[in-house]
Amino acid sequence: MTGILTARPVPARSKAFDLLLAGAMCLILGFLGIAQTGFEGILGFGMLVPLVWRRTHPEVVFFGVCAVAVLQWLSGTQLMPANFGLLVALYTISVYGEVRYSRIALGVGGLGVLMAVSRYWSNSDWKQQVTMMVALGALVFGVWATGERRRTRGLYVAQLEDRAAQLERDRDREAKLAVSNERTRIAREIHDVVAHGLSIMIVQADGGLYAADQSPEQAKKALATIGDTGRASLTEMRKMLGLLKQEEQLELDPNQPRPQPGVSSLPELIENVREAGLSVDYQVTGAPRDLPSVLGLTAYRIVQEGLTNTLKHAGPGARTSVALDFGREMLTVVVTDDGRGAGVAPSSDPGHGLVGMRQRASISGGTVNAGPKAGGGYEVIARLPYHLPTGGEQ
Numbered sequence: 001m002t003g004i005l006t007a008r009p010v011p012a013r014s015k016a017f018d019l020l021l022a023g024a025m026c027l028i029l030g031f032l033g034i035a036q037t038g039f040e041g042i043l044g045f046g047m048l049v050p051l052v053w054r055r056t057h058p059e060v061v062f063f064g065v066c067a068v069a070v071l072q073w074l075s076g077t078q079l080m081p082a083n084f085g086l087l088v089a090l091y092t093i094s095v096y097g098e099v100r101y102s103r104i105a106l107g108v109g110g111l112g113v114l115m116a117v118s119r120y121w122s123n124s125d126w127k128q129q130v131t132m133m134v135a136l137g138a139l140v141f142g143v144w145a146t147g148e149r150r151r152t153r154g155l156y157v158a159q160l161e162d163r164a165a166q167l168e169r170d171r172d173r174e175a176k177l178a179v180s181n182e183r184t185r186i187a188r189e190i191h192d193v194v195a196h197g198l199s200i201m202i203v204q205a206d207g208g209l210y211a212a213d214q215s216p217e218q219a220k221k222a223l224a225t226i227g228d229t230g231r232a233s234l235t236e237m238r239k240m241l242g243l244l245k246q247e248e249q250l251e252l253d254p255n256q257p258r259p260q261p262g263v264s265s266l267p268e269l270i271e272n273v274r275e276a277g278l279s280v281d282y283q284v285t286g287a288p289r290d291l292p293s294v295l296g297l298t299a300y301r302i303v304q305e306g307l308t309n310t311l312k313h314a315g316p317g318a319r320t321s322v323a324l325d326f327g328r329e330m331l332t333v334v335v336t337d338d339g340r341g342a343g344v345a346p347s348s349d350p351g352h353g354l355v356g357m358r359q360r361a362s363i364s365g366g367t368v369n370a371g372p373k374a375g376g377g378y379e380v381i382a383r384l385p386y387h388l389p390t391g392g393e394q
Contacts, residue, residue, distance in 0.1 A: 202311075
């Protein structure tokens with residue numbers, strides 16, 4: 001809480017206005033008092049000059065002006081034009097002063113009305129006394145109420161401005177969060193692209209090395225596959241890295257090229273894996289339908305991750321099957337192999353392995369179950385509902 005001796009911050013324009021106001025009142029009202037007696041002029045200046053500091057120290061100015069008015073009453077000086085300064089001080093404290101001092105100021109104003117009426121008590125009848133009391137009381141209360149109304153309006157406007165500023169900050173925060181989430185998604189995409197491409201390249205390199213002496217043509221084919229896979233992965237990764245370089249944008253440009261493979265891209269993916277030497281059986285059941293981009297991408301990445309880990313862990317000679325079932329309510333993706341059963345291992349690093357699959361599925365409102373099969377091998381089952389949760393579409 002601000003103390004009464006602590007100066008409020010006031011704009012330079014307001015200070016200049018208060019200086020001009022006090023000067024004009026001194027010229028107009030103060031000199032009218034001097035025309036009567038010199039003491040009245042001193043009292044008038046005492047109630048008008050402090051108004052220069054009425055906004056920076058509203059409580060001090062009001063009670064100081066009231067002290068001069070009490071001196072006026074004690075000296076028997078009649079009401080004079082400079083007493084208008086009391087109303088200005090009362091208005092100011094009701095607008096800029098603390099609430100408790102504003103309430104006290106209203107009580108002081110009522111007491112001043114009684115003191116002013118008492119001066120003329122013996123020289124007037126009761127009707128004149130009542131009329132004067134009502135008139136002065138209404139004037140004092142009206143000035144105070146006007147100041148209170150302006151204070152209330154100012155507080156209301158300040159609250160609206162604070163709320164607008166908070167909404168703007170929230171909007172900026174949400175925009176930054178959206179960009180952060182997009183960058184996290186792109187980073188996950190980069191991981192999937194690099195991991196899958198490197199797995200195929202490693203398998204082809206091993207096969208090419210084994211066949212170099214016995215089957216040069218097979219070795220050349222493996223080298224060609226390595227080159228094609230590397231170039232494709234590098235091209236896709238460059239596109240995503242281009243998005244990550246947009247540091248100054250709060251929203252990523254929707255016209256920027258985004259690698260968004262979907263279910264329709266699975267045959268090409270499976271063909272690339274077959275060229276790497278892995279036997280893959282691909283089946284689709286149910287009536288295929290158009291899927292939201294995020295759902296199609298999720299299904300693609302889950303298959304890609306499952307095949308990548310089969311290449312890594314299932315061992316030589318493993319057979320793999322990929323099955324898509326377009327049910328009534330959801331798409332079911334199953335990736336199985338008959339290898340060693342190591343398959344996809346849970347990772348402590350979010351965005352990799354089984355953890356990455358589950359994160360992708362959860363974004364689409366789905367689930368992923370993965371683990372070794374009883375008869376050997378590994379199985380990944382993803383259930384992805386067609387209707388995305390709110391905010392899921394990209």
